[in-house]
Every structure is written in C-alpha cells, then in structure tokens.
Amino acid sequence: MPDRAVTTTRSGETALGQRLGGMTDPGFNRPEVHAEDALLSRRSIRSFEDKPVPNSLMRRILEAARWAPSGSNIQPWKVHVLNGEARQRYSDAIISAERNGENRDMEYNYYAPEWREPFLARRRACGFGLYSAMGIAREDKAARHEAFIDNFRFFGAATGLLFWIPSDLEHGSWLDYGTFIQSISIAAQGWGLDTIAQGALGEFPHVAHKMFEVGDDFTLIGGMSIGWMVEDNPVNQFQPGRIAVDEFTTWID
Ligand SMILES: Cc1cc2nc3c(=O)[nH]c(=O)nc-3n(C[C@H](O)[C@H](O)[C@H](O)COP(=O)(O)O)c2cc1C
Structure with a gap:
C-alpha cells in the first residue's frame, strides 16, 4: 500500500490540469472533497x-x-436549465396538467410493467420510509398524491434541469445518460449543493415539448432539482439503505 493517498495517476493529473484550466469561475470557494465523500454524502433531497x-x-x-464517459464519446445529452419565471411556468403547467387529469404520456417505460421480487419489496420499503418520514399514513392516498406533486414543484428548488435524449438512440445511450446525471449530482455535491434526479419531471412530455419547442426527435427523460436543502425538513432525513456488496457481486478467480 502506498503511504499516502494517491488521488490520481500522472495522466489523470494531466487531464485534471488541462480541464480545470478552462473552466468557469463559479464565484464560490472550491472545498476539498474526496470523491468517495461526495459519493457517500449524496442523498436525494x-x-x-x-x-x-x-x-x-x-x-x-x-x-x-x-466529462462523463459515453460509448464512442457520442455525448447524447441535451439539458435545459430552468430558473425564475421559466421554472415556475413549467411547474404550473405540469401541476395543472395533473390536476386536470391529463394523460401522463411519459415517452418511455421507466419500470417493467409487472413488479416482482426482490424489486417490489425494495420499492415498498422506499415508499414506506419516505411517507413515514413525512408523517403520511400509508392509506392516506390524498396526502401521498400531494407529496408526489411536490416533484412538479422541484421540491421548492429555484433551479431545475430537464434532460432530453435524441429519440432514435438506443439503450447504450441511456446508459451514457445515467453516468451524466450522476456526474452532475456528484459535481454538485462537491460544491456543497444538493440534488435529486426525477423521472417524475418527464411525466408530461407533451407540456415540455410545447413549452420549450423541442421536436419529437428528442425524448424527455426527466429532470433534476438542484440547490440547497432545507436542513430541518424531516423528509430530508430519510435515508434508504442498500443491499450488501455480496448480494450483487460474484468474485471469480
Ligand atoms: C433516474 C432517477 C429518477 C428518479 N426519480 C425520482 C422521482 O421522480 N421522484 C423522487 O422522489 N425520487 C426519484 N429518484 C430518487 C430515488 O428515489 C432515490 O435515488 C432512491 O430512493 C435512493 O435514495 P438516495 O438517492 O437518497 O440514496 C430518482 C432517482 C433516479 C436515479
């Protein structure tokens, strides 16, 4: 074992130096955060x-x-950063679509059509933990629905992102997109910001396509709320656990 923490290789340092040099001054001091700490401290807020x-x-x-990796470096991402009036307009439009009973016409299936174990139990534990942190009883459907609608308010964040992908791309590009979304969360974490990725923000693509004049050649994946958490809101204390490494890993020599 080396006697000091080696954070990167020489070629990694070269890339880091070159890439850092051209970046925007964000106007905030850059804290020293180990990559692992950023990973371990990220939670959905x-x-x-x-x-x-x-x-x-x-x-x-x-x-x-x-700088997230993507197959053949095709970088299939397209992002809208919503602030101020634009963020509010989008929130208002999807909340009224929901209240008017408009069709949630998400452009892809996030989940398999049938829930099965072990995923069903994990999903239930997640929902139960979340609603009990909020003090919502399991059978209180109206309160659960209102809590869900908070997704459309970007959970109070003043800045939100929408994620689009060219509609003709395949599974591989969606894999790429996952690395990109997590990269945003981790980069944000490094700056002391909080995030939550939200499939729910893709529930009314017809609204987003119309409002932002994006043609059908792009698919709305969802979005993200980003900003600073309300520390003392109990919903932010919810911390879903994870399965053990040996539950998903096979060591083969
Ligand atoms: C792509 C993606 C979409 C998600 N969509 C939503 C969402 O629409 N609403 C929500 O409350 N949480 C959403 N989540 C957050 C998950 O519920 C959360 O990641 C999971 O419960 C684990 O919790 P943690 O992120 O706090 O560790 C999403 C997460 C991912 C990665």
Missing part, C-alpha cells in the same frame, strides 16, 4: 431552499459533468 443556483456555478457543474 426533497425539500430545497428557494435560492437559485447562480448560472456561473451551474455552468461550472455542467463543465465538470460533461
């Missing part, structure tokens, strides 16, 4: 302060996240 992420900081996060 569901109550944010009404405080916009300045464009300089948002740009800086995207400048980091764009």
Whole structure:
C-alpha cells in the first residue's frame, strides 16, 4: 500500500490540469472533497431552499459533468436549465396538467410493467420510509398524491434541469445518460449543493415539448432539482439503505 493517498495517476493529473484550466469561475470557494465523500454524502433531497443556483456555478457543474464517459464519446445529452419565471411556468403547467387529469404520456417505460421480487419489496420499503418520514399514513392516498406533486414543484428548488435524449438512440445511450446525471449530482455535491434526479419531471412530455419547442426527435427523460436543502425538513432525513456488496457481486478467480 502506498503511504499516502494517491488521488490520481500522472495522466489523470494531466487531464485534471488541462480541464480545470478552462473552466468557469463559479464565484464560490472550491472545498476539498474526496470523491468517495461526495459519493457517500449524496442523498436525494426533497425539500430545497428557494435560492437559485447562480448560472456561473451551474455552468461550472455542467463543465465538470460533461466529462462523463459515453460509448464512442457520442455525448447524447441535451439539458435545459430552468430558473425564475421559466421554472415556475413549467411547474404550473405540469401541476395543472395533473390536476386536470391529463394523460401522463411519459415517452418511455421507466419500470417493467409487472413488479416482482426482490424489486417490489425494495420499492415498498422506499415508499414506506419516505411517507413515514413525512408523517403520511400509508392509506392516506390524498396526502401521498400531494407529496408526489411536490416533484412538479422541484421540491421548492429555484433551479431545475430537464434532460432530453435524441429519440432514435438506443439503450447504450441511456446508459451514457445515467453516468451524466450522476456526474452532475456528484459535481454538485462537491460544491456543497444538493440534488435529486426525477423521472417524475418527464411525466408530461407533451407540456415540455410545447413549452420549450423541442421536436419529437428528442425524448424527455426527466429532470433534476438542484440547490440547497432545507436542513430541518424531516423528509430530508430519510435515508434508504442498500443491499450488501455480496448480494450483487460474484468474485471469480
Ligand atoms: C433516474 C432517477 C429518477 C428518479 N426519480 C425520482 C422521482 O421522480 N421522484 C423522487 O422522489 N425520487 C426519484 N429518484 C430518487 C430515488 O428515489 C432515490 O435515488 C432512491 O430512493 C435512493 O435514495 P438516495 O438517492 O437518497 O440514496 C430518482 C432517482 C433516479 C436515479
């Protein structure tokens, strides 16, 4: 074992130096955060302060996240950063679509059509934990629905992102997209920001396509709320666990 923490290889340091050099000054001090600490401290946050992420900081996060890997480096991402009136307009439009009973016409299936074990139990545990953190009884459907609608308010965050992917791309590009979304979350975490990825923000693509004039050649994946968490909201205390490494790993020599 080396006697000091080796954070990167020489070629990694070269890439880091070159890439850091051209980046936007976000106007915030850059804390020293180990990559592992950023991974371990990231949690999905569901109550944010009404405080916009300045464009300089948002740009800086995207400048980091764009280094996410993608097959053949095709970089299939397209992002809308919603602030101020635009964020409010989108929230209002999808909330009224929901209240008017408009069709949730998500452009892809997030989940398999039938729930089965072990995923069903994990999903239930997640929902149960979340609603009990919020003090909502399991059978209180109306309160659960209102809690769900909070997704459409970006959980109070003043800045939100929408994620689009070219509609003709295949599974591989969706894999790429996952690395990109997590990269945004981790880059944000490094700057002391909180995030939550939200499939729910893709529930009314007809609204988003119309409002943002994006043609059918793009599919709305969903979005993200980003900003600073409300520390003392109990919903933010919810911490779903994880299965053990040996439950999903086979060691083969
Ligand atoms: C792609 C993606 C979409 C998600 N969509 C939603 C969503 O629409 N609403 C929500 O409350 N949480 C959403 N989540 C958050 C998950 O519920 C959360 O990641 C999971 O419960 C684990 O919790 P943690 O992120 O706090 O560790 C999403 C997560 C991912 C990765």
